[in-house]
Amino acid sequence: xxxxxxxxxxxxxxxxxxxxxxxxxxxxxxxxxxxxxxxxxxxxxxxxxxxxxxxxxxxxxxxxxxxxxxxxxxxxxxxxxxxxxxxxxxxxxxxxxxxxxxxxxxxxxxxxxxxxxxxxxxxxxxxxxxxxxxxxxxxxxxxxxxxxxxxxxxxxxxxxxxxxxxxxxxxxxxxxxxxxxxxxxxxxxxxxxxxxxxxxxxxxxxxxxxxxxxxxxxxxxxxxxxxxxxxxxxxxxxxxxxxxxxxxxxxxxxxxxxxxxxxxxxxxxxxxxxxxxxxxxxxxxxxxxxxxxxxxxxxxxxxxxxxxxxxxxxxxxxxxxxxxxxxxxxxxxxxxxxxxxxxxxxxxxxxxxxxxxxxxxxxxxxxxxxxxxxxxxxxxxxxxxxxxxxxxxxxxxxxxxxxxxxxxxxxxxxxxxxxxxxxxxxxxxxxxxxxxxxxxxxxxxxxxxxxxxxxxxxxxxxxxxxxxxxxxxxxxxxxxxxxxxxxxxxxxxxxxxxxxxxxxxxxxxxxxxxxxxxxxxxxxxxxxxxxxxxxxxxxxxxxxxxxxxxxxxxxxxxxxxxxxxxxxxxxxxxxxxxxxxxxxxxxxxxxx
RNA sequence: CGGGGCGUAGCACAGCCUGGUAGUGCGCUCGGUUUGGGACCGAGAGGUCGGAGGUUCGAAUCCUCUCGCCCCGACCA
Numbered sequence: 001x002x003x004x005x006x007x008x009x010x011x012x013x014x015x016x017x018x019x020x021x022x023x024x025x026x027x028x029x030x031x032x033x034x035x036x037x038x039x040x041x042x043x044x045x046x047x048x049x050x051x052x053x054x055x056x057x058x059x060x061x062x063x064x065x066x067x068x069x070x071x072x073x074x075x076x077x078x079x080x081x082x083x084x085x086x087x088x089x090x091x092x093x094x095x096x097x098x099x100x101x102x103x104x105x106x107x108x109x110x111x112x113x114x115x116x117x118x119x120x121x122x123x124x125x126x127x128x129x130x131x132x133x134x135x136x137x138x139x140x141x142x143x144x145x146x147x148x149x150x151x152x153x154x155x156x157x158x159x160x161x162x163x164x165x166x167x168x169x170x171x172x173x174x175x176x177x178x179x180x181x182x183x184x185x186x187x188x189x190x191x192x193x194x195x196x197x198x199x200x201x202x203x204x205x206x207x208x209x210x211x212x213x214x215x216x217x218x219x220x221x222x223x224x225x226x227x228x229x230x231x232x233x234x235x236x237x238x239x240x241x242x243x244x245x246x247x248x249x250x251x252x253x254x255x256x257x258x259x260x261x262x263x264x265x266x267x268x269x270x271x272x273x274x275x276x277x278x279x280x281x282x283x284x285x286x287x288x289x290x291x292x293x294x295x296x297x298x299x300x301x302x303x304x305x306x307x308x309x310x311x312x313x314x315x316x317x318x319x320x321x322x323x324x325x326x327x328x329x330x331x332x333x334x335x336x337x338x339x340x341x342x343x344x345x346x347x348x349x350x351x352x353x354x355x356x357x358x359x360x361x362x363x364x365x366x367x368x369x370x371x372x373x374x375x376x377x378x379x380x381x382x383x384x385x386x387x388x389x390x391x392x393x394x395x396x397x398x399x400x401x402x403x404x405x406x407x408x409x410x411x412x413x414x415x416x417x418x419x420x421x422x423x424x425x426x427x428x429x430x431x432x433x434x435x436x437x438x439x440x441x442x443x444x445x446x447x448x449x450x451x452x453x454x455x456x457x458x459x460x461x462x463x464x465x466x467x468x469x470x471x472x473x474x475x476x477x478x479x480x481x482x483x484x485x486x487x488x489x490x491x492x493x494x495x496x497x498x499x500x501x502x503x504x505x506x507x508x509x510x511x512x513x514x515x516x517x518x519x520x521x522x523x524x525x526x527x528x529x530x531x532x533x534x535x536x537x538x539x540x541x542x543x544x545x546x547x548x549x550x551x552x553x554x555x556x557x558x559x560x561x562x563x564x565x566x567x568x569x570x571x572x573x574x575x576x577x578x579x580x581x582x583x584x585x586x587x588x589x590x591x592x
Numbered sequence: 593c594g595g596g597g598c599g600u601a602g603c604a605c606a607g608c609c610u611g612g613u614a615g616u617g618c619g620c621u622c623g624g625u626u627u628g629g630g631a632c633c634g635a636g637a638g639g640u641c642g643g644a645g646g647u648u649c650g651a652a653u654c655c656u657c658u659c660g661c662c663c664c665g666a667c668c669a
Contacts, residue, residue, distance in 0.1 A: 012618065012630060013604050017662045037661065143593090146663085261669070280668065308668050334667070348669030376669090403667080496628055531629040538629090549628050 001489065003524040007044050010536050020216040022471040023148025025480050029540045038145025038153035045488035045540060046467070050156065053466050053486055054135050056187050057158045060180040066131045066160055071113050073137055077103035079112040083439050087289045088330050094139045094153075106139035111436050111458055114161045118454060119442035125165040128444065128454070129173055133160035135463065147216055149464040150424065156463040163454045165446060170455045174206075174431055177459040181210055181427050187591050188466050189483025190473060192426065195221050196231040198312050199430060210427035210461075214472045217424030222404050226416030234312040237400060238408035238418055243276050243304075245371040250386035252354065257383045261349030263305040266374065266383065273374035278305030279367065279387065281351040281376055283335040283343060286318050288327040297322065298335050298343045299360035300353050302393070303401055304367055310403040317362050317399035344378050352376035353393045354384055361394060364401040424472070426465045432456040471541075474564070480541025481564045484587040489522040491580055492542045496530040496549040503548050506558070506573060510546060513577045519584060538563065543587060546576055 009030040018024040026032045031046035042050060058068065077095075080086035086093075086105075094106040107113070114132055122128065138157045145151050162173035178194075185192045190212055197209040209232055211221055222236035223229065231237070257269060263280060266272040282301040287294065301314055315332045322329040337348065343359060344351055352375040353361050367373075371388040389395070410416035437443065437453040446452050467486060474481040484490055491514065495507035504525070511523040522542065524533050530549070537545050545561040547568070552559060558576050560583070561568040571579055 009602090011603065016604065017598085019663075034661090143666090144663095263668075282667085282669070284667095303668075305668090311667055314667090334669085337669090340669080351669070499627080529627060529629085529631065531627095531631085534629050536630085547628080551628065 001522050003492075003522055004526045006522070008536075008540065009043070010539055018148065020147045020150065020472070021475055022150070022216060022468040025471050025475060025539075025541075026148055026468070029480055031540075032149065036153075038142055038151065040149060040152060040154075048488040049467050049482075049486050050463055052488075053188060053463050054156070054158070056485065057135060057184055057461060057463070060184045060187075061131075061133050061158070061160060064131065064176040064180050066133045069114075069132055069134045071107075071110050071134050071136065073107050073139065075105055075107050075113060077105060079116060079440075080105060083112050083115070083436055084328055085112070088328065090330060092140055092142070094141050108138055108140050109157070109159055109458070109460065110134065111161065111432075111456075112440070115436045115440045115442050115456070118161075118163055119437070119440055122163060122442065122444050122454065124444055125446045128163055128165045129169050130163040131160060131173060131176075132163075133158060133459075147218075147468075149468040150216060151218065152464070155465075158461040158463060160459040162457040162459075163442075164457075165444065165452070166455060170431055170433070170457055173457050174429060177429050177457070178208065181429065181459070181461070184461065185210060185426065185466070188470060188486050189591055190426065190466065190469055193221065193223065193230050193423070195223075195423075196235050197428065198232060198234040198316070205431045205433050207428060207430040209425050210429075211423035212426055212469045212473065213421050213423050214469065215422050216468075216472050217422045219423050219425055220420055221423040222406075222418045222420050224410035224412060224416035224418055227410060227413035229410055229412035229416070233404060233420060234310065236404045236418070237411040238404040239411055240366060240408055243370070245277070245373070248372075249388055249391070250372050252384055252386045252392055254377050254379075254382055254384050256381060257350075258381045260381070260383065266305075271385075272383075273305075273385065275306035276304055277373055279303075279352070279370075279373050279375035279389075280305050280307070281353055282309060283340045283348070283351065284314065284318075284332050285335050285339065286322045286329050287331045287333065288322050288329045290325075290327045294330075295327070297360075298339055299362065299396075300356060301401060302353055302361065302363040302367060304364065304370075307364065307366060308403040308405075310401060313399065313401050314362065317397060317401065318360070321360060321397070346376070346378045346380050350376040350378065350380045350382060352378050352384055352387075354378070354387055357394055360396040362401065363389065363393070363395045363398050365398055366402055368398060424465065424469055425462075426469055427459075427461040429459040430457060432458055475541070476566075478535070478566075479539035482541040482543060483591060484543045484584065485591045487542050488520075488540070489542050490520040490584050490587075491544040491546065492522040492524055492537050492540075493546045494524040494533050494537055494548065496533065496547060498525055498527050500550060503550065503553065506553070507548050510548070510558075510573075510577055514580060517577070517581055519581060544580060544583060546580060 011028045015027045031043055032040045034040055096104050135158045139154055142153055145153055164170045192210050192212050195209050195211055197207045199207045220233040222231055222233050260266050260269050263275050267275050280303045286297045319329045340348055367389050373387045374385045375387055377384045406420040408418050434453040442454045443451045470486050471480050493507055493511045495503040498504045514521040543563050547559040552570055556572055557570040558573055559568040560571050
């Protein structure tokens with residue numbers, strides 16, 4: 001490819017509204033341009049990278065028996081209503097109407113579409129297992145698109161679905177996918193970690209996320225160096241030391257606490273209590289839907305005073321009670337002040353669960369067995385001391401509701417401490433089970449002639465996130481340092497002055513020979529100053545460069561430059577093509 | 593949805609407070625000189641100042657509304 005006629009609009013200056021490194025470099029390298037919030041056009045070299053990533057994914061999916069589909073992006077609402085996700089997805093889903101007023105959406109994923117095909121076509125266990133996948137655009141009306149390609153409203157996703165007759169089959173399909181994911185991310189040059197994750201709106205039993213540690217990420221991962229435990233903080237657990245509540249169980253006593261409205265206030269208040277001897281009382285609302293009806297149910301969540309709430313854990317705990325009689329919880333949210341007053345008869349800052357019987361009370365496991373605690377009295381400016389959990393509070397359900405913190409003990413081994421780091425999710429695999437096959441009626445006959453729901457798994461990868469993550473992980477002050485497997489080209493050939501006929505003719509020859517050998521080569525035949533060409537080459541980050549300049553050519557040599565190490569070696573003109581081919585193959589082998 | 597910021601040439605920005613002929617740098621075009629890490633000289637092209645309404649003799653500038661984009665938050669009562 002000749003750079004002089006190829007479209008790579010590099011930017012010298014940094015775009016004003018880019019924040020994260022990959023966003024800045026994608027713009028500066030002429031790879032993407034924004035069309036709207038969270039909507040990007042991929043320019044030619046970005047498209048080359050995306051296609052290379054897609055092909056790696058395709059190869060690994062095919063290697064485990066995956067079969068590629070092409071599915072509609074626009075879905076009639078009825079399929080999503082059947083699965084129940086028409087309401088669960090809420091404002092995150094792009095919705096539209098056709099000319100007759102019929103409801104449609106743009107697909108966020110394709111469980112419904114794939115399950116529909118499965119239920120129409122799969123009849124017998126003899127047809128299982130099946131592994132179906134696609135690599136296509138997905139649409140999500142994100143609350144806040146941001147960070148270039150990291151959180152967008154249209155993106156490319158590889159999503160695969162497995163259909164098995166039993167749990168053992170699902171386990172194998174899941175493990176196959178997990179192995180394929182490891183190979184895919186390794187081949188793309190990404191350091192990743194596999195973590196336990198919440199299943200969220202997908203439903204299902206188990207799930208693993210594939211994460212890349214980077215400050216541009218939006219998730220937090222808790223991990224233990226001692227044993228390798230790693231989990232999304234949405235799911236992570238930890239061990240904490242016991243707190244001494246004293247030997248004697250005291251009686252409940254109300255006392256005035258004027259002006260005390262926070263845990264912290266009560267710690268310093270004379271006659272108050274340490275934060276770990278307090279009970280924090282939070283009022284939340286479960287929002288549920290049934291058909292076109294919706295309802296809001298306020299409830300209490302109790303934690304130790306110094307423990308932060310993990311909303312995801314709380315939502316999961318509440319859903320067990322909220323999802324019945326056809327109701328499906330779509331969200332939980334903090335209660336509004338007027339809702340708190342109505343439910344509790346007091347305002348935030350003086351709340352407590354003692355005597356509460358008309359609302360659900362969810363209590364964090366860390367409070368189990370605790371005695372002589374201090375909490376709000378449900379009367380403004382009053383608190384209670386001497387509260388014992390089991391004796392004084394009517395607990396609806398115990399659950400793990402606590403957000404783990406850095407430095408707490410690993411839940412999985414004796415010695416480790418948890419570290420918490422920011423990470424970017426690049427892949428997610430789920431054991432769905434029968435959630436969709438039940439709601440949509442995908443059943444086959446088993447070997448006993450009995451009709452059973454198909455056991456499903458689903459497996460997603462964000463293609464552009466791989467590109468962005470590769471840039472986040474591999475860059476320096478001059479620009480991108482692409483892993484060769486995702487680089488738009490493998491090498492750039494740069495005659496430093498194309499008006500010098502000798503430099504140009506040698507450049508032409510090297511370019512032709514590399515291209516003839518099947519190397520993905522970009523030829524910088526632009527009539528630009530050397531500085532411009534070298535800076536652009538560094539910026540777009542191809543792994544290797546061949547620089548042809550007058551100084552070295554006097555000795556019959558050209559420079560072979562390694563972008564990542566920024567080392568160059570002088571090579572006789574006649575040897576450089578072979579050297580380049582060898583080095584490129586070496587790189588490819590490293591990432592195979 | 594709440595808070596903050598910003599919309600002026602392809603890009604980055606100044607001008608706005610205090611109303612009076614729309615600017616700077618980079619990029620772009622042409623000519624010349626240059627040529628190993630983002631050259632120099634000269635001559636040019638390019639903007640309904642996000643949009644609508646209002647105030648005024650006069651609005652990029654003041655007022656109202658609106659659209660868009662960026663950042664933070666939307667868990668700890």
